[in-house]
Amino acid sequence: MAKEFRVTIATDPGRAFDDHGVDYLFIGKGAAMVLGYPGTTQDVGVFAAKNPENGRRIVAALQSLGFEIPAEVEAALQAGRNFVQIKTGSFDVDIVFAPDGITSFEQAKGRRIMHEGLNIAALEDIIASKRRAGRPKDQIDLPLLEKFREEYERLHPKPLKNAWEIDRHPPE
Numbered sequence: 001m002a003k004e005f006r007v008t009i010a011t012d013p014g015r016a017f018d019d020h021g022v023d024y025l026f027i028g029k030g031a032a033m034v035l036g037y038p039g040t041t042q043d044v045g046v047f048a049a050k051n052p053e054n055g056r057r058i059v060a061a062l063q064s065l066g067f068e069i070p071a072e073v074e075a076a077l078q079a080g081r082n083f084v085q086i087k088t089g090s091f092d093v094d095i096v097f098a099p100d101g102i103t104s105f106e107q108a109k110g111r112r113i114m115h116e117g118l119n120i121a122a123l124e125d126i127i128a129s130k131r132r133a134g135r136p137k138d139q140i141d142l143p144l145l146e147k148f149r150e151e152y153e154r155l156h157p158k159p160l161k162n163a164w165e166i167d168r169h170p171p172e
Contacts, residue, residue: 012065013044013046013061013062013065013093014026014117014118014119016061016062016064016065017046017057017058017061018117019061019064020057020058020060020061020064021057022048022054022057022058022061023048023049023054023057023105023109024046024047024048024049024054024058024119025046025047025048025105025108025109025112025119025120025121025125026044026045026046026047026118026119026120026121027045027046027047027096027099027121027125027126027129028041028043028044028045028094028126028129028130029041029045029126029130029141029145030043030044030045031045031120031121031126032123032126032145032148034115034116034118034120035113035115035120035123035152036148036152037144037145037148039141039144042092043085043091043092043093043094044091044092044093044094045094045096046058046093046094046095046096047096047097047099047102047105047108047121048095048096048097048105049097049105049106049109050080050097050098050105051080052078052079052080055074055077055078055079055080056077056078058077058095059074059077059078062086062089062093065089065090066089066090067086067088067089067093068088068089069086069088070088073086073088077095080097081097082096082097082098083095083096083097083098084096084097099125099129100129100132100133100134101125101128101129101130101131101132101133102121102125102128102129108121108122108125111124111125113156123145123148123149123152123153124149126145127142127145127146127149130142130145
């Protein structure tokens with residue numbers, strides 16, 4: 001299941017979003033699965049930059065994947081409604097413009113993980129969002145995601161920054 005998810009659910013929208021110039025990050029358990037997290041999910045979570053043009057690009061990208069986008073959903077995407085769930089394609093997509101626990105899209109984008117050409121939210125952001133949402137199903141996943149993050153970071157250490165980079169981009 002994880003391999004199928006990775007190839008179909010992540011790669012196809014990632015290509016479509018890139019082809020249409022969408023400013024996005026994959027988020028949620030599905031994003032962690034792309035990095036190797038052993039889990040299952042029912043949808044693709046996308047954290048998108050909140051502006052009308054990006055909303056139009058999201059619509060075009062999803063339509064290119066065969067999604068039917070009703071007028072009210074298109075309007076919600078262009079307006080940047082905090083959470084838009086789309087179930088009119090071959091898989092479910094949750095577009096989130098303001099995920100719990102993440103201060104801004106630009107900051108999250110600066111921490112992203114590029115994996116096989118896909119924009120993946122940093123594991124710290126995925127975990128922060130799930131922790132802040134406080135849903136029972138997220139509470140079950142959090143200890144496992146934390147362990148996965150530790151192992152992922154052990155195998156993929158972040159590059160060291162020099163003093164100029166630290167001064168220019170201080171930690172939050």
